[in-house]
Amino acid sequence: MAEKVLPYLIPRLRLVLEKLKTAYPERWARLEEIRLRAEQPLQVEMGRSFLVTPAGEITDDPREACLVRAEDVLRTVQLMGGNSLYTLEEELREGYLTLPGGHRVGMAGECLVAGGSLLRLKRITSLNIRIARELKGIGRSLLPYLLQDARPLRTVIVSPPQAGKTTLLRDLIRCFSNGDGLPAPVKVGLVDERGEVAGSYQGIPQLDVGIRTDLLSGCPKRDGVFLLLRSMGPQLIATDEIGGPGDLEMIEEILNAGVGLLTTAHAWDTGDFAVRPSLRKLWTRGLVERVVVLSRRLGPGTLEGIWDGRTKAPLFSGVRRLEVER
Amino acid sequence: MKNIGAILVFVAGTVIGWLFSLLLQKRVKLLQSLIQCFQWLETEVGYADLPLAEACGRISRRADPETGELFASFTAKLNEARGLTAAEAWAQSLAACQDRLALQGEDWALLEDFGHTLGSTDREHQLNAIRQTLEKLKLQAETAAAFRGKNERLYRYLGMAGGALIILLLY
Numbered sequence: 478m479a480e481k482v483l484p485y486l487i488p489r490l491r492l493v494l495e496k497l498k499t500a501y502p503e504r505w506a507r508l509e510e511i512r513l514r515a516e517q518p519l520q521v522e523m524g525r526s527f528l529v530t531p532a533g534e535i536t537d538d539p540r541e542a543c544l545v546r547a548e549d550v551l552r553t554v555q556l557m558g559g560n561s562l563y564t565l566e567e568e569l570r571e572g573y574l575t576l577p578g579g580h581r582v583g584m585a586g587e588c589l590v591a592g593g594s595l596l597r598l599k600r601i602t603s604l605n606i607r608i609a610r611e612l613k614g615i616g617r618s619l620l621p622y623l624l625q626d627a628r629p630l631r632t633v634i635v636s637p638p639q640a641g642k643t644t645l646l647r648d649l650i651r652c653f654s655n656g657d658g659l660p661a662p663v664k665v666g667l668v669d670e671r672g673e674v675a676g677s678y679q680g681i682p683q684l685d686v687g688i689r690t691d692l693l694s695g696c697p698k699r700d701g702v703f704l705l706l707r708s709m710g711p712q713l714i715a716t717d718e719i720g721g722p723g724d725l726e727m728i729e730e731i732l733n734a735g736v737g738l739l740t741t742a743h744a745w746d747t748g749d750f751a752v753r754p755s756l757r758k759l760w761t762r763g764l765v766e767r768v769v770v771l772s773r774r775l776g777p778g779t780l781e782g783i784w785d786g787r788t789k790a791p792l793f794s795g796v797r798r799l800e801v802e803r
Numbered sequence: 804m805k806n807i808g809a810i811l812v813f814v815a816g817t818v819i820g821w822l823f824s825l826l827l828q829k830r831v832k833l834l835q836s837l838i839q840c841f842q843w844l845e846t847e848v849g850y851a852d853l854p855l856a857e858a859c860g861r862i863s864r865r866a867d868p869e870t871g872e873l874f875a876s877f878t879a880k881l882n883e884a885r886g887l888t889a890a891e892a893w894a895q896s897l898a899a900c901q902d903r904l905a906l907q908g909e910d911w912a913l914l915e916d917f918g919h920t921l922g923s924t925d926r927e928h929q930l931n932a933i934r935q936t937l938e939k940l941k942l943q944a945e946t947a948a949a950f951r952g953k954n955e956r957l958y959r960y961l962g963m964a965g966g967a968l969i970i971l972l973l974y
Contacts, residue, residue: 488886552888555923559854560881560889563926597925 481578496533515602518542569597579676579683616648629737636771641778654687666711668701713737820962834944889922
């Protein structure tokens with residue numbers, strides 16, 4: 478998977494990372510992020526943060542590491558944008574873009590502001606290349622908890638960053654959509670506002686989200702959910718991370734429509750979830766029926782438990798790492 | 804024998820003159836074809852919002868073979884994934900076509916200038932650069948056409964006259 482991002486890096490950094498890949502194949506398989514910061518050492522997240530030397534060795538000493546120049550970051554952005562920055566105006570406003578293969582690249586730097594609001598990034602100095610993982614089958618063991626009389630429930634996956642919530646969400650969508658591990662498949666409507674779940678590149682999903690999934694990419698969640706409910710007749714609505722101001726209203730609409738929901742939220746556990754201003758009502762009013770909590774305790778994708786959103790009782794507890802089941 | 808030689812020299816002179824006049828004609832045609840290409844590029848960037856590789860790929864298939872080659876070479880370099888930026892790919896493509904296109908120094912300078920901001924600015928600036936290049940190309944085409952009108956015959960006659968002069972000198 479991760480190799481697919483290499484052609485979008487400038488040759489010098491590509492070469493270094495190729496050496497890294499050959500030198501540490503096992504760690505490379507767990508690569509989560511590649512970080513480029515102007516005038517800072519090249520960094521990779523492989524279990525933890527490492528610096529990379531020009532020879533492709535890992536190190537903790539910044540003096541030995543390969544220096545990323547401001548020019549390298551700019552050129553890499555140009556390559557990622559197909560050498561056509563003018564097609565990236567939306568992306569430069571949002572601060573991220575998607576590569577073929579569904580890998581997301583976050584951007585930061587100097588901003589262009591007009592009238593007090595952000596127009597777009599002007600000079601990009603930081604890049605965070607997040608490797609999308611496709612682990613088919615990791616969600617299968619959770620399916621029995623997320624159904625009632627073969628009807629998908631309203632579920633939210635809660636986890637801190639980098640604990641695999643998008644990966645789990647993607648696989649659950651695929652399972653529901655393909656009927657993998659279910660009595661019957663389910664029609665899924667996916668609103669992928671940030672393009673992270675399906676990893677769509679030029680409108681085509683790069684990651685497997687199942688055969689009965691209608692994808693709405695780049696669309697604001699609330700509008701997207703209304704559109705899908707009206708036009709596509711889904712039995713399950715899936716969206717990427719919730720937590721914005723309009724999201725409660727959106728979930729109420731899903732409740733009214735009587736369809737299932739599958740989404741994710743940023744929180745450490747159910748307690749944290751219950752105090753987040755934008756999420757609190759979901760928990761206190763029991764709008765979601767299942768809360769799946771992930772952590773990084775045993776590595777990314779550690780299942781901490783599943784709670785019933787109405788009774789607040791744990792349905793499953795006992796920490797274990799989600800694995801790919803064949 | 805001498806007569807045959809004289810005829811050959813005369814014919815050669817005429818052909819050289821004629822070739823030079825043909826180059827003038829070709830330059831005008833090329834500039835017009837480039838104008839067409841840049842007008843397409845303006846549409847592809849401004850309205851169709853296509854990335855450069857796709858836009859120039861389309862243009863290369865629609866354009867005259869000679870200008871098409873320039874755009875095809877540029878597209879190929881962008882798609883090679885060797886890490887070239889658009890500006891570098893454009894400069895290399897221009898260099899690769901330099902021997903084959905009957906353009907002059909000013910024409911090349913104009914095209915080289917265009918490459919500097921290629922792909923690295925927002926839409927507005929990109930369109931501005933395309934429009935500016937278009938204006939300059941039009942001007943260049945007008946001058947080239949006027950130059951051709953004035954000098955096309957002159958070149959042919961000069962060729963013939965040159966041939967004749969050599970014969971006279973040698974006789």
